Amino acid sequence: MSELLKGNAAIVTGSSRGIGKAIALAFAEHGADLVIHGTNQTALEALREEIRGMGARCEYVAGDIGEYDTARRLAETCLSAYGRIDTLVNNAGINSRYRFEDLPLEEWDRMLRTNLTSAFYTCKCVVPHMLEQKSGCIINMSSSAGKTAHPNASICYGVSKAGINSLTQKLAYDLAPSGIRVNAVCPGPIETDMSQQWTPEYREKVYSAIPLRRLGTGEDVANVAVFLASEMSAFIVGESINVNGGKYMN
Template sequence: MGVENKVAIITGASRGIGKSIALCLASEGIHIVVNGTNEALLTELTEQVESNGGTCIKVAGDASLPETAEKLVEAALDRFGQIDILVNNAGINMRHSTLETTLEDWKKVIDINLTGTFLLSKAVLPAMIKQGAGKIINISSTASKTPHKNAAPSYGASKAGVNYLTMHLAQEMAKHNIHVNAVSPGPIETDMSKQWTPEYRETVVEKIPLKRIGHTKNVADVVRFLASDEADFITGQTINVNGGTFMN
């Protein structure tokens, strides 16, 4: 796949989809730099990667802050001398309705999901431009394309912003051989889905044409493909991984 010995930064990697992506890329021989706010979970992930023969360093911090982006880039360049792949996975959701959503809640979701994606992308671009190559992969959501009553309005809005940012960066950075794509997961088995009631789970599954909830590996496999040489003629795309929940 042409990815061995490349270097990837992955945000929101301590659990769920981000952790699965980290383990998947590490299994391909990619050196990884993982980020999250839970340092204990990041340490566990680092140890797991290294016990399997991979290389992993951790940088704890809030992905919505410029200093975190700077620390991640600095750590990757100091240790490995290059940055080939960025996976913007860090994100949060809230379950508030529009009338229940405070300005503080709105800003928190936008800051982490959208502003964090912008900050990390901007931070890695100088290194990628210098190298003349790079892959940026943003994790979006089906909620960016169709309303979801189980998500706050800020969540879908933030992810729709991620989709646009993906296209804008893809167009702007194509001349530097930097590919920018997004993955849009639907219902996926994570810590969040484990909190669902049996009744709600049944309702969710009933609406999925494939009649099952996806696994984090389903998302990680698409990220691995987009990070590989096999996806070298793909840019500016948002790929659905949702069992047919939303089709376009």
């Protein structure tokens, strides 16, 4: 086990599968103590045991990330288990593919609550403890859809991720003098359960738009999260880092 994140007490939301799970496993591999989160308790229990089998400490909180009580329980669990909160990874999120004219009003509310308001809630619960420590790291999972229009995502998804980018910059500006670094990660096309459902024609279309000619993996994103949580990124603040094989550059 690497000691890059040794002694780092980290919360990772939406970590029972996909990118969040990859981040949690990568953090554990590098020595972090974890509080993982999701809505599937069975999956969380399995991941907790996998992480503990790697020699890392791990607890979990199950609940709707769009509810303030879930954010409160995440912070309380981390403090109770490890006595501090060093890193918060706001990874939990959802997507949908409605055209604007077909978008239900309820979907707009659901998307912003899950993708954006949830990050505000977790930061509200975690930041006071980081201020007491005079140190901390917040990593917000955004998307290239928050920087430019995406043809295959609902408008509310892009708006929620643009909000994450703005939240990241404002928090970074306000909290940096207290030793708290805030950054975002903007993944492009990543190999997930959803991508397994693509037709061969659509997959080829996606590949052709990526200069590296491959999809990203959860590990590609997790490696950037590890870097941002570590002292290797000690002078990086307020950035929204693209992880997309060159599909979108800015």
